[in-house]
Amino acid sequence: MLAEGKTIGIVLQKSEANSIQGLITPEYEVSPGQLFLIKDNNKLSLARLENYEYINEFYDEKIPIVKNILSENTSFDLLNMNTVIKAEMSIIKRYGHNSSPMPGSLIKALPEEKDENFLSEFYGVKNVSDYVKYGRLAGSDIPLLLDLNSVTMHVGIFGETGSGKSYDMRYLIYLLSNLKIMGKNTALPMIIIDANGDYADFATINMDLVSGGRKWIKKYVIREPKSDTETRLTIDLSLFTPKDLADFIISLKYGGNEINSLQSNLLDYVISQHDQKEYNNLLGKEEGISLIQQEISSNQNIKELGFSSSTARAVISALEIFKDRIIKRYKLVSNSSSINEQILDVIWKEKGLAIIDFSADGSPGVDIPTKQLIVSYISRLLLNYLTKAKYSGSQRLIAFVIEEAQNYIPSNDYPISANITKESLVTLATQGRKFGVSLFLVSQRPAFVDKYVLSMLNTFFFHRIYHEDLKYVMSASGGLPESLAKGLTSLDTGYVIVSGLMSALKVPALVRIPWDPRLGSYAGSVERIDRVLIEDSSK
Numbered sequence: 134m135l136a137e138g139k140t141i142g143i144v145l146q147k148s149e150a151n152s153i154q155g156l157i158t159p160e161y162e163v164s165p166g167q168l169f170l171i172k173d174n175n176k177l178s179l180a181r182l183e184n185y186e187y188i189n190e191f192y193d194e195k196i197p198i199v200k201n202i203l204s205e206n207t208s209f210d211l212l213n214m215n216t217v218i219k220a221e222m223s224i225i226k227r228y229g230h231n232s233s234p235m236p237g238s239l240i241k242a243l244p245e246e247k248d249e250n251f252l253s254e255f256y257g258v259k260n261v262s263d264y265v266k267y268g269r270l271a272g273s274d275i276p277l278l279l280d281l282n283s284v285t286m287h288v289g290i291f292g293e294t295g296s297g298k299s300y301d302m303r304y305l306i307y308l309l310s311n312l313k314i315m316g317k318n319t320a321l322p323m324i325i326i327d328a329n330g331d332y333a334d335f336a337t338i339n340m341d342l343v344s345g346g347r348k349w350i351k352k353y354v355i356r357e358p359k360s361d362t363e364t365r366l367t368i369d370l371s372l373f374t375p376k377d378l379a380d381f382i383i384s385l386k387y388g389g390n391e392i393n394s395l396q397s398n399l400l401d402y403v404i405s406q407h408d409q410k411e412y413n414n415l416l417g418k419e420e421g422i423s424l425i426q427q428e429i430s431s432n433q434n435i436k437e438l439g440f441s442s443s444t445a446r447a448v449i450s451a452l453e454i455f456k457d458r459i460i461k462r463y464k465l466v467s468n469s470s471s472i473n474e475q476i477l478d479v480i481w482k483e484k485g486l487a488i489i490d491f492s493a494d495g496s497p498g499v500d501i502p503t504k505q506l507i508v509s510y511i512s513r514l515l516l517n518y519l520t521k522a523k524y525s526g527s528q529r530l531i532a533f534v535i536e537e538a539q540n541y542i543p544s545n546d547y548p549i550s551a552n553i554t555k556e557s558l559v560t561l562a563t564q565g566r567k568f569g570v571s572l573f574l575v576s577q578r579p580a581f582v583d584k585y586v587l588s589m590l591n592t593f594f595f596h597r598i599y600h601e602d603l604k605y606v607m608s609a610s611g612g613l614p615e616s617l618a619k620g621l622t623s624l625d626t627g628y629v630i631v632s633g634l635m636s637a638l639k640v641p642a643l644v645r646i647p648w649d650p651r652l653g654s655y656a657g658s659v660e661r662i663d664r665v666l667i668e669d670s671s672k
């Protein structure tokens with residue numbers, strides 16, 4: 134029999150199949166979305182608090198008795214004495230029976246107990262050790278169990294700035310780095326697009342936090358590495374089509390938001406005249422760029438194809454910008470790129486963690502189109518690698534965490550063009566489950582993430598969100614119960630609503646994420662201003 138906590142209230146009424154009303158003692162602190170056990174003789178059910186109000190027996194809207202007694206000092210004690218919480222709840226799980234609790238049933242707090250047997254019964258799962266224990270169900274000490282088997286159905290982590298997303302992602306990385314499955318230490322292989330350097334310490338001072346199941350951890354930067362914990366990121370352009378590269382080079386000239394299609398078509402034509410294997414020599418080296426520029430200025434065909442000399446001049450100047458930025462400044466292209474299929478193989482075999490540091494420190498001055506080129510490159514690489522592995526008979530799995538997802542798969546409402554990433558990420562999202570890619574999309578603004586990709590996420594971690602995002606969150610998650618939805622725009626930092634396939638609870642749940650100071654010290658975390666002001670600045 135499942136353990137129960139303290140009795141804190143009583144059921145007064147049952148209405149529709151799953152809804153009940155009851156009274157709860159005012160000494161017990163409650164919040165919407167909190168879970169309780171309901172005991173009807175020997176039948177236990179799990180209920181979620183949907184709505185509640187504090188009521189007092191002196192209060193009656195029709196009889197203004199309260200008004201008359203408020204002048205008395207003792208009135209407050211009196212009011213307190215007779216206050217109860219009127220609670221509306223819905224049954225979300227029944228333990229071994231099919232009935233709804235009758236009036237008179239007891240409302241019980243969740244027990245303190247959280248051993249394996251209890252969790253197994255509570256969630257109705259066989260092997261608790263197959264699950265990841267995440268946070269604590271609100272108002273209790275019971276962890277939420279997450280099922281790793283649904284991780285390839287993709288995950289979304291959303292919340293406004295300061296709502297606790299990065300800390301949550303750090304906590305998830307920590308959990309997924311220290312897995313113990315059938316007694317064996319392991320980890321989920323991961324590549325992280327780290328927008329603000331929030332995970333960079335996992336490759337340096339806090340490596341021990343994520344090395345329980347990993348044997349390989351690396352941080353990539355787009356500048357000269359400052360220590361041997363850093364590797365310069367280089368990519369291989371032969372993974373792209375001439376059209377992708379042409380669009381990218383032309384868009385770079387216009388700050389990424391516009392593509393002049395005439396110029397792009399011309400460059401596409403010129404690049405297509407070359408073998409794909411040559412792209413790194415051609416577009417990755419200053420001499421190669423000069424060669425292409427010469428081809429454009431001296432090629433008779435170009436005029437015959439209808440391109441004007443002003444289009445040709447514009448393409449030549451776009452190539453100049455590409456050369457200055459991508460080749461000379463970022464030194465981004467290499468035939469032996471620092472992330473390639475061999476590295477993915479190492480990441481898989483060693484259960485590795487690759488952090489692509491896109492912060493101002495790791496990638497100073499790198500623009501969004503270039504970041505998109507890199508994300509697109511990694512997506513293609515991942516799909517190629519995992520597809521080959523699958524067809525040669527071996528199932529692999531790599532998670533791809535993308536922060537600021539709206540920059541790579543924007544919705545039509547977001548004023549940024551991302552052709553180069555959108556297509557490859559949509560492919561990853563649709564094919565991912567088959568080949569073993571697990572996308573973790575992190576964003577402050579789910580409204581600005583492509584609706585189609587949003588619809589392919591199947592597990593959500595919702596932190597406090599902006600009001601404007603509520604409708605996107607509701608439609609992406611397939612709806613949240615009203616009790617949780619109405620609190621979503623005012624959730625406290627440290628609380629998250631977890632919904633979807635990975636949750637062993639099967640219904641959305643409010644979860645508290647425990648604070649660990651070591652996990653909490655990272656670049657993006659916000660120090661308290663009052664403490665910072667009194668620090669000794671001469672140190």
Ligand SMILES: Nc1ncnc2c1ncn2[C@@H]1O[C@H](COP(=O)(O)OP(=O)(O)OP(=O)(O)O)[C@@H](O)[C@H]1O
Pocket residue numbers: 292293294295296297298299300301577626627628646647648653657658659660
């Ligand atoms: N579980 C938690 N418990 C207590 N405090 C927390 C918790 N999570 C986050 N915080 C506090 O809130 C601050 C902001 O959290 P976090 O950096 O995760 O926000 P964010 O949603 O990632 O913001 P941004 O989108 O601006 O990066 C942290 O510095 C920390 O002080």
